[in-house]
């Protein structure tokens with residue numbers, strides 16, 4: 001066997017990750033340390049927090065669909081004070097970068113939270129969940145509007161030095177347009193993407209299967225659309241992309257990297273196999289050995305095709 | 314919590330809608346409490362996609378086995394019926410906080426409906442083992458669905474059956490039944506599972522008659538280990554109402570604190 005050491009380290013802005021695999025926000029919590037070794041992850045990404053405590057949406061908050069699930073949790077959060085006092089110290093025990101995910105009701109709230117969290121010594125980066133509703137614009141997500149996304153990130157950049165990752169919503173006409181706006185505003189990386197707006201109905205009761213009627217779909221059902229979006233965003237910007245949506249195994253993660261992702265988040269897969277992320281890291285290493293790839297960075301954006309796609313598919 | 318691949322020792326249909334499974338659980342049974350549950354992988358595919366939560370129906374510490382009693386409802390439980398003796402089953406758990414049995418209690422009243430019977434059966438077994446008197450009102454759609462009745466009777470539990478089939482399962486009828494029991498015997502604690510209406514009834518009766526009661530709640534779950542915040546319910550704490558996770562802070566709660574929707 002070839003014993004050469006292989007490099008799995010990737011960089012998100014100035015932040016080095018030991019490997020590209022990290023949890024997707026909302027599908028990870030301290031409770032999961034019973035099922036996997038956090039020390040082996042590329043980064044830790046807790047559930048999005050809000051400035052003030054928030055209760056969340058009515059139940060049922062999740063439902064199963066073919067190859068995936070729909071959720072509408074509603075960012076249930078204990079607020080930023082609790083997060084700083086209780087959650088950060090828990091995650092800080094691990095020698096792995098902590099990426100705090102934040103959600104705000106207004107641009108102002110995002111900026112205030114960045115100022116507080118982004119200057120905390122134990123926080124290594126911030127993921128801005130700009131897929132959440134903007135209360136100043138009829139609840140339309142911040143990330144649906146390039147100007148608002150630009151404004152939000154530009155202002156957040158001024159109050160913190162940690163890398164800022166914008167988590168994009170896929171529920172847009174052109175994800176490239178939003179990606180470019182975020183890059184121009186100074187975003188250090190982009191997570192592609194949050195959940196797709198979805199719905200399911202129980203045909204026996206005629207009621208929605210989710211208490212909130214609509215929710216976001218995640219899981220393998222969305223992966224091909226995410227791969228397409230990573231490819232499109234990779235063509236449009238120069239900042240690193242974190243792929244997210246439907247990764248269940250090492251092959252899925254590698255596919256996203258080949259499409260252009262520098263790192264990959266895993267959410268729903270952990271609900272079925274709480275050790276998935278560790279198995280994905282091991283599978284990526286095995287793939288690298290098999291393909292004689294010394295540095296994982298060689299994989300990023302390795303995708304090539306003859307010609308460009310006809311937009312009329 | 315741990316990830317377990319356990320071997321299936323017995324698996325058979327016990328009535329039109331219910332199946333019973335016995336799995337080998339060496340080294341596990343000591344830590345399991347009645348009211349706790351496992352999150353079971355029913356099939357590794359597009360549908361059923363998520364795991365399904367099931368309470369432990371019976372903990373057999375001598376043989377080191379655990380048992381499940383489940384209702385065939387949809388894709389997940391249908392898939393489960395195809396699992397064969399000798400194959401292994403993938404379970405995560407045990408999860409959650411189980412029932413509490415106070416040493417002082419001499420007589421306990423169980424009120425279970427449908428699949429809730431499976432959840433309370435493990436508790437009845439434990440209560441009897443501790444020398445307590447146990448009265449169980451079992452409610453179901455049909456007599457055929459009252460499967461654990463014989464098993465519980467065999468343990469020495471006083472079983473009272475009510476069904477739609479017999480036309481004696483209305484909440485008001487069940488209330489009369491409970492009042493009857495309370496006239497004759499001193500109940501030290503109540504336990505309920507499987508029906509919102511019966512839980513509301515137990516809440517009212519236990520508060521009015523001054524005995525404590527516990528409920529095991531059900532809600533749709535994803536991770537079942539506290540990370541995703543899918544399975545929440547409201548709990549009254551003093552004047553405040555708190556949203557808590559059924560999988561982690563429950564599934565068993567002090568019934569007087571539960572805000573019944």
Ligand SMILES: Cc1cc2nc3c(=O)[nH]c(=O)nc-3n(C[C@H](O)[C@H](O)[C@H](O)COP(=O)(O)OP(=O)(O)OC[C@H]3O[C@@H](n4cnc5c(N)ncnc54)[C@H](O)[C@@H]3O)c2cc1C
Pocket residue numbers: 063064350361363364365366367368369370382383384385386387388389390391428431432530531532533534564
């Ligand atoms: C803590 C707990 C303990 C349980 N113990 C038992 C038991 O001992 N025996 C038993 O027969 N059933 C029990 N249930 C209910 C059991 O989980 C559901 O009947 C089962 O998930 C149905 O799956 P399905 O695919 O057959 O049905 P479907 O209706 O096709 O399921 C679709 C989706 O809804 C979810 N779902 C449907 N009904 C329920 C429910 N009542 N509770 C939670 N999720 C649900 C499923 O998990 C699945 O994700 C318990 C539930 C909980 C939360």
Ligand SMILES: Cc1cc2nc3c(=O)[nH]c(=O)nc-3n(C[C@H](O)[C@H](O)[C@H](O)COP(=O)(O)O)c2cc1C
Pocket residue numbers: 024025026027047048071073075101129167193194195217218219220244245246247265266267268269535541543
């Ligand atoms: C139960 C649940 C809760 C989620 N909560 C959040 C959240 O708080 N913030 C966020 O940015 N994304 C949240 N997401 C979206 C995930 O981070 C991720 O973008 C999405 O699930 C797609 O990845 P997956 O298919 O690997 O799960 C949540 C997803 C699920 C399933």
